[in-house]
């Protein structure tokens with residue numbers, strides 16, 4: 001009760017209780033968040049985190065939800081999202097961009113194109129926010145975030161301070177980093193290279209076209225479900241080899257266009273997606289010996 005009062009008084013315009021998370025995940029699935037907080041700015045974020053700590057609430061950080069499956073029973077504690085005020089792009093030097101943590105990758109690609117900055121075209125194919133993409137070290141077509149990042153600014157959710165971390169001090173690997181879980185990325189500096197606008201546009205359109213041909217669109221999915229084992233052993237190849245392409249659980253199916261994309265056909269539950277994941281993982285292990293690791297994040301009770 002005390003908690004509720006403090007929260008509702010201090011953060012009334014930014015905090016909601018029992019919010020359905022299905023609108024916040026690309027799977028369009030998930031139960032309720034006990035609390036959903038949308039931070040306006042870093043001071044308010046820190047103030048909220050202090051309140052959360054006092055009340056021993058669990059926190060979950062959410063970007064654009066394009067890599068996150070929320071479970072049916074929802075998420076206890078506070079789900080924290082950065083508001084639109086964290087979505088901005090500034091050209092701070094000739095070829096260096098500062099972007100807010102909630103900025104969508106495709107907006108960065110568009111901005112870079114307008115400024116004739118190349119090597120950021122791949123961002124037009126990733127539907128997430130830059131915060132989520134740094135955590136995932138997202139990438140495609142021989143590029144990824146680690147190759148263009150200069151530094152991040154983040155709020156330490158335990159110490160309530162803002163820190164800056166240089167790229168050299170972060171260990172990046174395939175679809176992940178060693179960044180501690182208790183950081184909320186609020187901005188990042190990234191580097192483009194000087195290029196020609198028409199060539200950048202051509203490259204970007206080419207990437208988008210390639211994606212359209214190889215991956216499904218307009219469906220409820222979080223993209224690749226499992227990580228590739230290696231270039232030669234991609235997850236989709238193993239799923240195919242194990243004969244799982246037509247597996248389904250309830251209304252959760254596997255895309256016929258790209259069998260590492262799992263899909264909510266409209267009436268699936270999160271548990272259907274999770275059961276499908278378990279079924280495929282088991283079969284692939286039995287048939288090929290490969291132990292598939294999840295790329296998507298599964299969150300909740």
Ligand SMILES: Cc1cc2nc3c(=O)[nH]c(=O)nc-3n(C[C@H](O)[C@H](O)[C@H](O)COP(=O)(O)OP(=O)(O)OC[C@H]3O[C@@H](n4cnc5c(N)ncnc54)[C@H](O)[C@@H]3O)c2cc1C
Nearest residue numbers: 063064065066067068128129131132133138139185222223
């Ligand atoms: C159709 C489709 C195609 C895709 N194609 C690709 C692809 O080509 N390459 C690729 O790599 N991925 C791809 N993805 C996956 C996804 O888009 C990326 O992983 C993306 O970078 C996730 O960003 P997000 O903001 O949606 O993260 P979310 O799903 O919201 O979160 C992902 C993780 O990041 C953390 N996080 C999010 N924001 C922050 C923050 N500000 N501070 C700290 N932690 C944070 C979350 O806690 C979570 O652990 C695809 C997804 C879809 C739906």
